[in-house]
Amino acid sequence: MSSSGLRRLKGRLAYGLGLLCVLVAIVPLASILFEVVKNGISAIGIEFLTSPPGVFDKPGGGIATAIQGTLILVGLTCLIGIPIGLLSGVFLAEFGNNRFGRTIRFLNDVLTEFPSIVIGILAYSILVVSIGSYSAIAGAVALSIIMLPIVTRTTEESIKIVPSSIRDAAMALGIRRWRATLSVVLTTARSGVITGILLSVSRIAGETAPLLLTVLGTQFFFSGLNQPLDALPLRIYRNASLPYTFARQQGWGAALVLIILVLGLNVGVRLATRGRYSTGRSRM
Amino acid sequence: MEKFKVWTEKLNAWFGENHALRDVSINVKENDVTAIIGPSGCGKSTFIRCLNRMHELVPGARSTGRVFLDASDIYAKSVDPVTIRRRVGMVFQKPNPFPTMSVYDNVAAGLKLNGLRNREKLDRAVKRSLELAFLWDEVKLDLDKPGTSLSGGQQQRLCIARALAVEPEVILMDEPCSALDPVATAKIEELIASLKTQYTVVIVTHNMQQAARVSDNTAFLYLGQLIEYGATTQLFENPKEELTERYITGKFG
Amino acid sequence: MDLGLERLRNMIIDMGKLSDNTVSTAIDAYVQGKDMRDRIYGWSEELRMLQDEVSELAVELLARYQPVATDLRFIKSCMEIAYGFSRFGRYAHDISDVFGIFGDLSSCDKSSIKEAGEHTKSMIHLGIKAFNERDVELANKVRKMDDIVDSIYLSFVKRAAQGSGTDLKCTVSGTLILRYLERIADHATYVGESVLYITTGERSPRK
Numbered sequence: 001m002s003s004s005g006l007r008r009l010k011g012r013l014a015y016g017l018g019l020l021c022v023l024v025a026i027v028p029l030a031s032i033l034f035e036v037v038k039n040g041i042s043a044i045g046i047e048f049l050t051s052p053p054g055v056f057d058k059p060g061g062g063i064a065t066a067i068q069g070t071l072i073l074v075g076l077t078c079l080i081g082i083p084i085g086l087l088s089g090v091f092l093a094e095f096g097n098n099r100f101g102r103t104i105r106f107l108n109d110v111l112t113e114f115p116s117i118v119i120g121i122l123a124y125s126i127l128v129v130s131i132g133s134y135s136a137i138a139g140a141v142a143l144s145i146i147m148l149p150i151v152t153r154t155t156e157e158s159i160k161i162v163p164s165s166i167r168d169a170a171m172a173l174g175i176r177r178w179r180a181t182l183s184v185v186l187t188t189a190r191s192g193v194i195t196g197i198l199l200s201v202s203r204i205a206g207e208t209a210p211l212l213l214t215v216l217g218t219q220f221f222f223s224g225l226n227q228p229l230d231a232l233p234l235r236i237y238r239n240a241s242l243p244y245t246f247a248r249q250q251g252w253g254a255a256l257v258l259i260i261l262v263l264g265l266n267v268g269v270r271l272a273t274r275g276r277y278s279t280g281r282s283r284m
Numbered sequence: 285m286e287k288f289k290v291w292t293e294k295l296n297a298w299f300g301e302n303h304a305l306r307d308v309s310i311n312v313k314e315n316d317v318t319a320i321i322g323p324s325g326c327g328k329s330t331f332i333r334c335l336n337r338m339h340e341l342v343p344g345a346r347s348t349g350r351v352f353l354d355a356s357d358i359y360a361k362s363v364d365p366v367t368i369r370r371r372v373g374m375v376f377q378k379p380n381p382f383p384t385m386s387v388y389d390n391v392a393a394g395l396k397l398n399g400l401r402n403r404e405k406l407d408r409a410v411k412r413s414l415e416l417a418f419l420w421d422e423v424k425l426d427l428d429k430p431g432t433s434l435s436g437g438q439q440q441r442l443c444i445a446r447a448l449a450v451e452p453e454v455i456l457m458d459e460p461c462s463a464l465d466p467v468a469t470a471k472i473e474e475l476i477a478s479l480k481t482q483y484t485v486v487i488v489t490h491n492m493q494q495a496a497r498v499s500d501n502t503a504f505l506y507l508g509q510l511i512e513y514g515a516t517t518q519l520f521e522n523p524k525e526e527l528t529e530r531y532i533t534g535k536f537g
Numbered sequence: 538m539d540l541g542l543e544r545l546r547n548m549i550i551d552m553g554k555l556s557d558n559t560v561s562t563a564i565d566a567y568v569q570g571k572d573m574r575d576r577i578y579g580w581s582e583e584l585r586m587l588q589d590e591v592s593e594l595a596v597e598l599l600a601r602y603q604p605v606a607t608d609l610r611f612i613k614s615c616m617e618i619a620y621g622f623s624r625f626g627r628y629a630h631d632i633s634d635v636f637g638i639f640g641d642l643s644s645c646d647k648s649s650i651k652e653a654g655e656h657t658k659s660m661i662h663l664g665i666k667a668f669n670e671r672d673v674e675l676a677n678k679v680r681k682m683d684d685i686v687d688s689i690y691l692s693f694v695k696r697a698a699q700g701s702g703t704d705l706k707c708t709v710s711g712t713l714i715l716r717y718l719e720r721i722a723d724h725a726t727y728v729g730e731s732v733l734y735i736t737t738g739e740r741s742p743r744k
Contacts, residue, residue: 097343163380165376165378165380166380166382166383168338168341168376168380169376169380169382169443169446170382170393170397171338171341171369172336172338172369172373172374172376172447173369173370173373173393173394173397173446173447173450174366174367174368174369174370174371174394174398174450175366175393175394175397175398176366179397179398180397183397184382184393184397187382187384187385188382188383188384190384492605493603496603496605520605520606520609521605521606521609521610521738522606522610522737522738523606528606529606529607532605532606533604533605533606533607533608
């Protein structure tokens with residue numbers, strides 16, 4: 001075979017190999033989605049989505065408590081995690097060019113890799129024990145510890161990407177430094193920051209381990225910050241290990257709802273940020 | 285007797301160990317256009333950044349010497365750099381409108397972010413600035429479009445309007461036309477000629493023909509030192525220093 | 538642009554040589570009573586055409602290269618000098634005309650004209666040399682010599698006005714020729730002044 005023919009063959013082989021790898025990577029995701037949809041779709045219904053869990057061995061009841069619980073948890077976590085994460089990210093980006101900044105950044109990166117169960121234990125030993133019961137607030141705190149370093153890092157990176165010419169222009173207008181950072185630089189970094197927040201929200205919506213140790217899970221609707229709370233991952237966990245078929249089916253349904261929630265969040269914010277918040281491109 | 289708006293006395297500037305400006309003393313006349321020319325790296329941009337205290341924002345940068353704006357030293361201990369930057373505006377080489385803001389918001393940014401909220405006053409200021417920058421007619425129906433949707437020349441005029449909105453007294457321009465095509469450049473040069481009636485303009489340029497067209501006085505810097513400074517026609521027809529002569533006739537640089 | 542400037546320089550030098558030759562020939566022709574009119578007319582025409590060429594080249598260089606400082610002054614001066622040289626041709630032409638108008642002038646006293654002629658010739662020589670070498674000293678010398686030619690002219694005219702001797706033909710022709718020589722001398726000083734302008738950018742006051 002001529003050398004050019006050989007090269008072409010190699011090219012095609014490489015292409016084929018790459019394609020194969022991509023398919024192998026996608027297959028698990030595709031199969032999971034397929035399984036969840038297949039098994040869970042039958043459980044979806046009005047009653048399923050709006051009523052609290054019923055008795056295990058009889059059909060009936062739903063996951064409304066879990067849906068409410070997850071939404072409340074996510075909301076609380078964002079309330080705690082987003083402001084702290086944003087400000088930390090801004091601080092590191094503006095003032096973090098020194099030993100202190102490098103240390104903080106390192107610790108932050110370590111925290112992102114922390115096993116979530118350990119964070120759960122921490123929250124348990126501090127909050128659950130002192131409050132006296134499993135509580136929503138303990139869960140929110142644990143989840144926000146998971147969320148925080150992600151938001152901090154992505155915020156810092158997004159700010160650093162903003163070209164210095166923007167900052168220069170703002171300073172040259174005689175705008176105070178903090179105002180320039182918040183109003184100009186941060187808004188320019190908007191899409192990156194929002195993506196980071198989004199990423200962390202998707203992550204925490206599905207965290208199960210810390211919830212086991214902090215909110216416990218319950219069959220009742222939200223009854224107070226210092227009371228246990230139900231959540232979708234907990235429902236899935238509980239139901240999947242039960243021997244009753246419709247309990248397991250409800251588990252699949254809960255999994256489907258959770259996935260829809262997370263995917264919906266992703267797609268929704270992506271659509272929203274494409275229009276107004278993109279940095280835009282100039283036509284020169 | 286012509287009045288001087290800005291003058292420097294033995295201005296020195298460093299970037300860390302790099303001595304970028306050496307004992308530069310220049311008097312900038314009020315309501316005149318003064319051009320700063322010289323080969324790359326001679327300190328032109330550093331010089332004008334000292335005039336609005338932007339030089340000190342670079343980590344490791346410092347300066348000594350005095351810079352007077354209307355007879356008071358802008359580097360005096362009691363002076364707040366932010367107020368200086370409101371009186372001495374700046375336009376940069378590459379047009380840099382704020383990307384997430386509309387045309388209107390871009391021009392109003394300097395005013396809004398310093399506390400002005402009155403919608404009427406903002407509207408008037410935006411219109412006035414865009415008119416001064418020869419951009420009003422082109423954008424008056426599209427004030428809400430993003431600043432970055434304009435062409436390069438328009439973006440640069442937008443940046444000029446933005447700088448004018450805070451009503452400075454001096455306008456510094458750091459090679460404002462080097463990223464633009466000749467037609468856009470000509471428009472900006474026309475704009476500069478009209479601005480000088482109300483403002484004092486200092487323009488850095490590496491294009492000598494532009495300096496000759498646009499300025500009343502020209503200063504030639506080389507390796508951080510002021511080599512010659514004088515009326516533009518005199519400097520270009522009969523320069524006093526041999527180094528100046530060699531630079532402007534293209535023997536080096 | 539350097540090539541353009543070099544070309545300009547060479548054209549001026551050629552014009553210089555030609556005009557020098559033309560004037561000398563015209564003066565000698567008169568003094569010796571020879572008829573060189575055809576030659577002189579031809580050279581004068583050539584000088585005029587060369588001046589046009591110099592003008593065109595100068596304008597092209599200005600438009601294309603936007604020269605400054607010494608280069609700019611050089612080009613400006615070349616235009617002025619070329620004009621001066623073409624004037625030399627013209628006056629040489631006029632001097633030979635005198636021969637045609639007055640016919641035989643062998644009986645006239647041509648000593649003043651000879652003297653003025655010699656001075657004028659050397660002024661032209663010096664002027665061209667000063668341009669070639671950009672020598673300000675020589676340029677100054679030319680200016681001083683102009684005073685001499687002026688005084689020769691004035692004294693001749695005064696004597697003629699007092700009506701002393703010789704016939705009308707000689708007086709009138711002599712006056713005309715000295716007048717032309719005086720004008721040539723003036724233009725030669727302008728050439729010298731241009732050299733001063735190129736090197737220092739200063740202009741000497743016009744007399």
